[in-house]
Amino acid sequence: MEKKERAPVYYSEYLQLQKILNAQEPESAKEGIRADDEMLFIIIHQTYELWFKQILHELSLVRDIFKQPSIPNNAPDIYNTVHRLNRVCRILEIAVSQMNVMETMTPLDFLDFRDLLRPASGFQSIQFKMIEATLGLSYDQRHGKGYYLSQLNPYDIELVKKAESEQSILVLVNQWLERMPYVQDDPYWKHNGDNNSFWDKYYEVYKNSLSEVEMANLSAFEKLFINDKDYPAERRFSAQANRSALFIMLYRDHPLLHLPYELLNTLLEVDELMAMWRYRHIHMVQRTIGKRVGTGGSTGAEYLRAAADSHYVFKELAELTSFLLPRNLLPALPEKVIKELSYN
Ligand code: HEM
């Protein structure tokens, strides 16, 4: 077949530089006011939005992989999700450190144009909210739901609502954990109170590892891993997903658990880096506007702190570390399971 002629690709056309390099229109210039740092302010935000776009691209690929009804152990898929989430982490690191450039704008420089921005604010960053929703932040969990509805135009509300209505990475990872083989079919994995099943043995060793002041952990352990009927309704991960996740964390040295462990670890890293971004943003906000209210109408730093504290998505996974035991105390795995967790 004859090869189709393609027009030569030209750098600035390929990258559509006409559009992006002509997309900075400082409000101060329109008003004939001198505000030399508004260009930096715009470019920093645009850079963030481009990175947010890339993050959303990666997250939606990850989500597509997890949407499959089953992901066989020897498929390339889990590695692919880890690789992409790892890229998201590297991008978030840049997003965090980019705050250093923003902070070269002093409070006085900002006041040159701050009033011209009202009532706009980063609060209206739809892509940021879509990242949160794609990871698994639910509407109910959002701090300041009122602002969420009042500050966005109807079109943007639709976009976020759509992202919220899709199955999030949290929901899909929960399903994936629930399907995990190895720890399900055999009666050995069912709690039966006779001290011979895995979770009964684990319970005993865990109990003995707790100090007196930690005894509340034991009832949490029972609720989360042993007595499914007491499982707290508000939790996003199910009891079975919890057991699988703890199992992965405990026995991650076995070959077939390497990647599942990396996956859980990378999800926690995403959560941590999102929080680091939020805290860098808060510090910058305090340094720049002190205790003034935000242009978006919120209480400013106070609102941001409450959002930062309550917007962790994978908090339940992070908390599982309270239930880990040192390797030398772990129940030995049945031969059959050790084999299943090996490369051949
Ligand atoms: C001088 C620089 C900045 C200041 C003083 C500032 C201040 C604020 C304030 C006060 C809020 C709360 C909403 C309001 O009432 O206005 C907010 C929210 C937000 N800002 Fe900024 N901001 C700055 C730079 C940035 C940058 C560079 C980004 C990057 C995209 C950004 C993204 C956001 C986001 C995503 C929110 C919503 C956070 C949430 O709801 O958890 N901001 N900002």
Ligand SMILES: N[C@@H](CC(=O)c1ccccc1NC=O)C(=O)O
């Ligand atoms: N909310 C900021 C203003 C601000 O930072 C901002 C304004 C318009 C568009 C994006 C912004 N960036 C992040 O919040 C303030 O209260 O000063």
